[in-house]
Amino acid sequence: MSHQESLTAYLAAFVAELVHSGISDVVVSPGSRSTPMAMVMAEHPNLKVHIHVDERSAAFFALGIAKITNRPVAILCTSGTAAANYFPAIVEAHYARVPLLVLTADRPPELREIGAPQAIDQIHLYGHHVKWFAEMALPEKSVDMIRYARTVCSRAIAIAGKAPAGPVHLNFPFREPLIPQLDENLFRLTERPQGYVKVHSGELLMGDGHFQQVAARVDNRRGIIVCGNIADERFANAVTMLAEVLKFPILADPLSQLRSGKHELKNIIDTYDTFLRNEEAKAFLKPEVIIRFGAMPVSKALTFFIKENPEADQFVIDGGGDWRDPAVLSTDMIFCQETSFCEKLLPYVKGNSSPQYLNDWQQVNTVTKESMTKVRELPELSEGKLFYQLAELLPEEATLFVGNSMPIRDLDSFFLTNGKNIKVMANRGANGIDGTVSTALGAALYAKSMYLVLGDLTFFHDLNGLLAAKRFNIDIHIILVNNNGGGIFSFLPQAEHPKHFELLFGTPLDLEFEHAVKMFNGRFTKITDWEHLRLEMEKSQDIKGLNVYEITTNREQNRAEHREFWQFVSQEISKFVKGEF
């Protein structure tokens, strides 16, 4: 058996199994040690191979594909620091529960830890941030070793996908020569040609006894439901039906996908981030029960509200079986698939006899919405109004990806319920500003129409990511909110300490991004006013490729506007709560 035959058969079996196990996209970064795997992958007719030079961007690009398709995506790089560049996206995937199959090429054991070039210690390289790590055996062609390669592949993908989903790392040692033998029978498997082992993976489901207990504690009480992102598409219907019977309002995080869609929207509360800053509203709406699904919401106001109600029964439901309770106030941790929880609880609850509490929430929400129309009057380009406008301007079934720091918070405050089925995405696993451009571009590959809103620091951090737009001809509309620095710091206590503020936090970049956009063959448009934005958004659906729309704002003015707005709305809400309406 020649080296080349062993190498080829082993990798062909692995790659064939990748496809049988549901992988359709791989993101490959060029390198030498990874040559055999890259060449075998490129040969497979059912595998889309995306080449991305910068491994940091590459991994985020894969994350974006995995997020929008809800399917695991594989990434491949060579040995050395290439693999270390994957780390930020792996950490994000771990906390955001996105399945990634991380494949790294390595020196064989005899070339490790002896100063060989480009050899680093890749064993458990990503520590606790992957769900599983396996050091693969050297390629062999025996029946046993082919079975091994196929099993590990299927197993790794299953582990990445099962709740809570996340990244898995396989490290492949390869000896030279690194060239496989490609022929037309490459992927013809003698044993079990349709896939070696299919993984049937169960979910966390609870028995009836539990539901009886929970029902008794939530029925006929003043309760709210708080929803973060849940990947399961059936969840929206299940939770809205439960809320309707319980007469609980649903406080829908912008990433919950509940603010728009085909489900029942009437119990959805979307302006809580604004009205829960008002002490009177908080007292008026005091809950006895809080049921929470998914990650903690973006809204700090809501987080404080949850913290300020320690006497409420707080149920945290997690299908991943994890402990998601930063308020440290849960009375009940429920490890159960979220849709199933809603559906199975339903027959046990009698339902609330009075809709009063729900009505209170709905009315405060309505008052807030009405006073929010004040935002509409702002004549100058501003960060909050942008999202208010986007809800009107974005097309049906658009995907809106938002950067972290200020945009996600403005989205939360100002992007309200609408009937357009707009999918909202962000990297909220670890809330980093890194990799945003690449994640959005990966998602854009499979999105109907992609709109990305992000700040200048976030845009700069992943400028390299734009290469994907150019190389893969991706259609994307990027709204760059350029306030020349870190806008969020103006809202933090350090803003009161001017001495080192601009140096350490303001960090103005003073960059004209038009140059970079040109380099990547993009179209750059400087938005002059709201009317200009409207016109650009209206025609955007017919415009292909990379499009960047810059909106210049001012950090100081932005802060003042936000404060003024919150103050105004707060007064209106107080009037309502006091019955002065």
Place this chain on the structure above:
Amino acid sequence: MSHQESLTAYLAAFVAELVHSGISDVVVSPGSRSTPMAMVMAEHPNLKVHIHVDERSAAFFALGIAKITNRPVAILCTSGTAAANYFPAIVEAHYARVPLLVLTADRPPELREIGAPQAIDQIHLYGHHVKWFAEMALPEKSVDMIRYARTVCSRAIAIAGKAPAGPVHLNFPFREPLIPQLDENLFRLTERPQGYVKVHSGELLMGDGHFQQVAARVDNRRGIIVCGNIADERFANAVTMLAEVLKFPILADPLSQLRSGKHELKNIIDTYDTFLRNEEAKAFLKPEVIIRFGAMPVSKALTFFIKENPEADQFVIDGGGDWRDPAVLSTDMIFCQETSFCEKLLPYVKGNSSPQYLNDWQQVNTVTKESMTKVRELPELSEGKLFYQLAELLPEEATLFVGNSMPIRDLDSFFLTNGKNIKVMANRGANGIDGTVSTALGAALYAKSMYLVLGDLTFFHDLNGLLAAKRFNIDIHIILVNNNGGGIFSFLPQAEHPKHFELLFGTPLDLEFEHAVKMFNGRFTKITDWEHLRLEMEKSQDIKGLNVYEITTNREQNRAEHREFWQFVSQEISKFVKGEF
């Protein structure tokens, strides 16, 4: 004791101790959780605080400062994926033995692993790639805790600096509020105001008995000395004196800093990468003894030569006490500080009675150099000739930083001994193409005049790094060898398999980098011919700021030229060895 007082006193003590322990540069990336440390650092009059938005570039920038100053540099970032972005530079620092003090801010224990925003598991985040990790205690102001903060600081810096040098990671949990109280007595320490504990760190030194044994085995034999990079500046004199007595040629890797300088140059062999491709030369120069210092050399030809002489006594000297022997042929591992080894061995060796073997090496080297002048005749811009020219064109005491992949190999082949005291640098810990721009810029802060030569993929990979040039007004001359893709792959076996070659390995970017250079306020010059390059290099010393000179080459033509050249030189060497000269 208020929270703010504790926070301030603890961090002020830590930062004061940083300075007492020899840290003068910190590279800080903006963030919220790291606010208290950043503010205290900015307040210290003897600390240079460099702000860098992209943590990946920031860490490489710090690496560059540490490499050129031979002093530890601190880096600081906030919690979350920010810290993960440090990973590539940490891995490089680990293998390149560069001291880095990595400071990460973190959520306090009660906010970890419960789904709190921007909280990731930062305990042992960098695994085996740091020399020491410590999870710091929460800030307190008691005498004991101030002593603790100062001791850990001093200790961490000592560990980072002692051989083998490398990165150390301290993780700081901070509770809100995050604002310290800055006043003029901030750094006034009551106890031991001039530094808490000074670390006196010894080196690996051997006893006389060992040297007698080694001397007996190297005296009067056909031996060679192979030198990689050794940070100790006294090493050049010590090793050249030893070589002169032993009559051993010194095969000087371009990063050994032995190819130019004030030491004795006559036994330095600088064209071995070319002539050791010739079988007759290898047989003619067969050694009985190989003494090797530092990392493995860049040259593959030399690596093969070492491997092809298993019967030789192979001594590997490492002051870091590590096992640097990828050829797996060492007969003797010598854990001893390298300069001391040379100096202490000298009195025990009688010296070689015949200079014949040394003369043979010198003559082959001379013949090779003479036939290399053929490169000079190449009329068109080409990658090999570039380095040949640079040895002539660079100014006295310039620093030449080279990218990995092709430039370092061409440097090895074509950048020959010269009397200009040119310092040569590269990232050869893990040989990555990442972070090159940033490392060179960090080094440029303290270099007399910095010239960076790198390929287009390497330039692209760290394009963000250019922000430092703009923000800190760094003077740098970047020679961008643009062959539109991965040039090195044309020299690897996959070049014979055209099917997926351009997709997987050639990876043409088709970017006009002029746009990016403009965005960073740089001067972009497209070099038209050799005369143009000469003129630009001549006036370069008077030109400040960021300067990029693009040299467009062709991958196919480059490969053909290299092959042709090696063939020609090989024929000349064969003639000489056979006595046909």
